[in-house]
Amino acid sequence: MARLPGGLAAWRGRRLLRGAGPAPMKEHWGPDTAKVTAARHTVLHSLVTEAAKYADATPPVAVTLAGSGTVRYTGGVLRVGLPLVWGLPADHLRIVLAHELALPDTKHPELVRGLLATADAKVHAATGPLRVAVEQVRDAAAIAAGGGGLSGVEDAAAALLRAATIEAAFAAFAAAEGRHLLTPGSAAEPAAEPVPVRISDLHAGWRLRLSRWGAPAVDGGALLDEVPLRHPGLAAELRAIGEVPRPGLAGDAVDVETLTAEEERTLAAEVIEGDGEWTRFEQLPVEVYGAEVERQAREYVRAVRAVLGRDPDDRDELAGTLLRRPVDVERARRGETAADDQPAPPWMGVVLLSVLVEHTLLRQGWRREHPLVARRLVAPGGEVLDLNELYQKPDELRRLLAATGSASG
Numbered sequence: 001m002a003r004l005p006g007g008l009a010a011w012r013g014r015r016l017l018r019g020a021g022p023a024p025m026k027e028h029w030g031p032d033t034a035k036v037t038a039a040r041h042t043v044l045h046s047l048v049t050e051a052a053k054y055a056d057a058t059p060p061v062a063v064t065l066a067g068s069g070t071v072r073y074t075g076g077v078l079r080v081g082l083p084l085v086w087g088l089p090a091d092h093l094r095i096v097l098a099h100e101l102a103l104p105d106t107k108h109p110e111l112v113r114g115l116l117a118t119a120d121a122k123v124h125a126a127t128g129p130l131r132v133a134v135e136q137v138r139d140a141a142a143i144a145a146g147g148g149g150l151s152g153v154e155d156a157a158a159a160l161l162r163a164a165t166i167e168a169a170f171a172a173f174a175a176a177e178g179r180h181l182l183t184p185g186s187a188a189e190p191a192a193e194p195v196p197v198r199i200s201d202l203h204a205g206w207r208l209r210l211s212r213w214g215a216p217a218v219d220g221g222a223l224l225d226e227v228p229l230r231h232p233g234l235a236a237e238l239r240a241i242g243e244v245p246r247p248g249l250a251g252d253a254v255d256v257e258t259l260t261a262e263e264e265r266t267l268a269a270e271v272i273e274g275d276g277e278w279t280r281f282e283q284l285p286v287e288v289y290g291a292e293v294e295r296q297a298r299e300y301v302r303a304v305r306a307v308l309g310r311d312p313d314d315r316d317e318l319a320g321t322l323l324r325r326p327v328d329v330e331r332a333r334r335g336e337t338a339a340d341d342q343p344a345p346p347w348m349g350v351v352l353l354s355v356l357v358e359h360t361l362l363r364q365g366w367r368r369e370h371p372l373v374a375r376r377l378v379a380p381g382g383e384v385l386d387l388n389e390l391y392q393k394p395d396e397l398r399r400l401l402a403a404t405g406s407a408s409g
Contacts, residue, residue, distance in 0.1 A: 034065035034263040036080065041065070041256045047090060048078060051097035054145035060101070065256070065263075067203070067270030069167035071100040074117050075110070082203055082256070082267060083170040084163055086210075089250045092159035095145045099160065102141035104133055132232060139233025157237035162245045164227045169215040169247045170206060171271075176216070177372070178202050178272035180288050196276030197284075200265040205281050207249065209372050215247035284371050290362050293374075297359035300352055303332035319398040322356070323349035353397050354387040360404040361385075 036045050045063060052059040061076035069083035078101070084093060103109055115127050116134060124131075139156065146155035181194035199205065209215070223244050228235040259267070265278060304321045305311055307328045312318040322329055326349035327342060358375050365380045375387035390396050 034082075034259060034267060036063035036065060043090075044080065044085060044254050044256055047094055047254055048080070048097055051094045051145060052101050054094070054098040055102035055141045057101040057103065065259075065267065067267035069163075069170040071096055071163075072117065073100050074113050081167070081170075083166050083206060085256055086207060086249055086253055087166040087247050088159065088162060089252045090254050091146070091155065091252075092162060092250075093254060095142045095156050095159040096163045098145035099138045099142040099156075102138045104137045135231060136233050139231050142234070153234065153237055157231075157234045157241060158245075160231055160234065161223070161227055161238055161241055162247075164223055164230075165218055165220075165244045166215075166247045168218045168223060172216045172218065173206055173209065174202060174271045175273070177205060178268065179274050179276055180284065182285065183287065196274060197279045198268065198272050198274075198276040199281055199284075200261065200268050200278045201280045202268040202272065203259075203264060205370075205372050208370065210247065210249050212373055218244065218247075220244040281371050286362055286367050289368060289371050289374075290359075293355065293359045293362060297356045299333050300329060300355060303329045306332040315402050316398065318356075319353055319401050322352045323394050323398075325349075326352050347391050350391045350394050350397060353394065353401065354390070357387055357397055357400045357404070360401065364404060 034041075036048070038045050048063050049059050060073060060078035063078045063080065065085070066072065066079035066081045069081045069087075070079075071081060071084060072079045078097075080097070084096065088096065103112055106112055112130065112134065115123060115130060118124075142156035142160065143152045146152035146159070177199060179196055179198050181196055183194050220243060224239070224241070228238040231238060300322065301318065304318055307321060307325060308317075312321060327344045329352060330348075331337070354375050358377065361377055366377045366385075368374070369376045369378050369384060377385050377387065379385065387397070
């Protein structure tokens with residue numbers, strides 16, 4: 001049997017790991033854990049078994065879905081991030097699974113996984129050789145899961161970079177949308193302290209966001225610098241990619257069954273920092289997104305004033321300036337000086353105008369059909385109006401602005 005990879009450094013890390021607290025060995029399964037079995041989430045369960053063969057590893061004792069955009073294997077439990085299941089093609093997910101399951105031949109697999117899983121800085125510093133040895137084996141398993149050869153190398157690099165991008169984008173989304181502070185009482189008499197709430201259907205919101213608008217922006221340069229350092233066996237191929245992929249819903253992703261409300265909340269609790277009562281997106285009040293819409297609308301009104309050098313004569317001139325000179329308005333909003341003339345995209349002015357229309361409708365008692373879907377609104381009487389469908393009808397937007405009023409600066 002081979003000795004512990006990493007040699008003396010790994011044993012030094014073991015002593016430090018004991019001092020940092022107990023390693024996460026056996027994980028507790030709560031009643032609401034999103035378990036992956038041969039009877040539920042069957043396709044994903046089969047893919048894990050297939051990945052274990054490429055990793056030359058025993059299949060995990062247990063598999064569950066996880067809330068984060070990561071894959072982690074500790075204590076015999078493989079936790080597969082739901083954002084990765086949705087965002088990676090099945091072939092890429094198999095690569096990422098094989099990478100996580102693979103280890104060098106050792107008598108102490110749980111010790112190695114515990115050392116790799118800890119976030120303790122001293123353990124990281126003490127186990128550098130171990131991490132390099134393990135990553136070389138894992139990268140080789142990823143290449144094998146990609147089919148081997150040159151195409152396997154390219155597919156493994158692409159899969160690992162896409163997975164890292166999804167992880168970063170979902171983390172940003174969860175930080176922005178997972179927890180909100182609500183102000184009880186009326187606008188005239190708000191309560192002294194805002195009340196925190198957590199969003200139990202966070203992952204359903206993420207899926208909706210991807211289908212309608214795409215993922216939040218990520219720091220592609222940072223990822224291109226960082227990810228090759230994690231994968232020494234694929235570093236050259238990762239650096240050659242040149243740009244990070246944009247996360248989305250993969251057309252050939254593995255199918256998973258609909259989660260129960262309890263499973264959704266369990267996954268959300270894993271990634272939302274802070275406390276608060278549980279609620280759902282649909283129950284959030286207009287104030288959660290209305291303040292941001294108002295800020296944008298006021299900025300565009302002030303930008304129109306800067307472009308005209310005066311207040312617009314009326315709402316029609318306000319709308320006309322946004323439609324005819326959207327590039328100038330956007331530069332004024334950002335405080336930029338005029339650059340070389342460039343034609344505006346045909347949709348740009350309509351988007352700016354629709355922000356003002358949405359703001360004025362929200363002030364009159366309308367609300368978004370879903371807080372994450374901008375400009376699709378529901379009237380107090382239940383009528384649905386999708387401003388996004390009026391991009392080819394700017395005159396209709398002008399009519400709506402004239403009929404409802406405008407944002408003040």
